[in-house]
Amino acid sequence: EDQVTQSPEALRLQEGESSSLNCSYTVSGLRGLFWYRQDPGKGPEFLFTLYSAGEEKEKERLKATLTKKESFLHITAPKPEDSATYLCAVRGPNGGSQGNLIFGKGTKLSVKP
Amino acid sequence: KAGVTQTPRYLIKTRGQQVTLSCSPISGHRSVSWYQQTPGQGLQFLFEYFSETQRNKGNFPGRFSGRQFSNSRSEMNVSTLELGDSALYLCASSNGQEETQYFGPGTRLLVL
Numbered sequence: 001e002d003q004v005t006q007s008p009e010a011l012r013l014q015e016g017e018s019s020s021l022n023c024s025y026t027v028s029g030l031r032g033l034f035w036y037r038q039d040p041g042k043g044p045e046f047l048f049t050l051y052s053a054g055e056e057k058e059k060e061r062l063k064a065t066l067t068k069k070e071s072f073l074h075i076t077a078p079k080p081e082d083s084a085t086y087l088c089a090v091r092g093p094n095g096g097s098q099g100n101l102i103f104g105k106g107t108k109l110s111v112k113p
Numbered sequence: 114k115a116g117v118t119q120t121p122r123y124l125i126k127t128r129g130q131q132v133t134l135s136c137s138p139i140s141g142h143r144s145v146s147w148y149q150q151t152p153g154q155g156l157q158f159l160f161e162y163f164s165e166t167q168r169n170k171g172n173f174p175g176r177f178s179g180r181q182f183s184n185s186r187s188e189m190n191v192s193t194l195e196l197g198d199s200a201l202y203l204c205a206s207s208n209g210q211e212e213t214q215y216f217g218p219g220t221r222l223l224v225l
C-alpha cells in the first residue's frame with residue numbers, strides 16, 4: 001500500500017538553528033513528490049514539486065531534495081515566520097492507491113526568537 | 114491571478130442534516146479535487162473532477178458526493194451528517210492530472 005511518513009511530528013528550533021524535515025514514501029512509479037506549508041486555519045500553500053531522485057529545489061531559506069525512498073526539507077537559519085506545519089505528499093502511478101495525492105501527517109515546526 | 118476560493122468559510126450543522134460546500138478553481142484550471150482534513154487522520158482524498166466528470170474517488174461513504182459545472186466550479190455535498198464529519202474541507206485545483214494542486218482556504222464544518 002502506498003504510504004507517506006513524516007518525521008519528526010514536531011520540531012522546535014531557535015531562530016537561526018538550521019535543521020531538516022524527513023518524508024519517507026513507498027509508492028510504485030512516483031509521479032511527483034510535493035511539499036506544502038500550512039498555517040493554522042488555512043489551506044496548504046504549495047512550496048515545491050520534485051519528480052526524480054537527485055533533484056533539488058530552493059526557495060529562500062528552504063531547500064527540498066529527493067532520493068528514491070525519501071525527501072528532505074532543509075531549513076537554513078529559520079525565522080519565527082517559518083513556524084507552520086509542513087506537509088509532504090506523493091502521487092503514484094494512478095494517483096496513488098487512495099486516488100489523487102497521498103499526504104503524510106505533517107511536521108509542526110516552531111521557531112522561537 | 115485569483116486563487117482558489119471556497120464558500121462558506123465556516124459552517125455549523127446538526128447531526129442528520131445535509132450540507133453543500135462550494136469551490137471556485139483558479140481561472141483556467143479544469144481539475145478540482147476535494148480533501149478532508151482532521152487532526153487524527155490528516156488530509157484524506159475525497160474525489161477529483163475534471164471536465165464535469167468524476168475521475169478519482171477516495172474511500173469515503175456514499176454520503177459524500179460532488180459535482181462539477183461547465184465553468185469548472187465544483188460543489189461537494191454531505192448528507193445525513195455525523196459528528197465525525199466535523200473537519201476542514203479543502204478544495205484544490207490544477208491544470209491537469211500531472212500538475213501541481215493549489216489549495217483554497219478551506220471550509221470549517223462543525224457538526225453538533
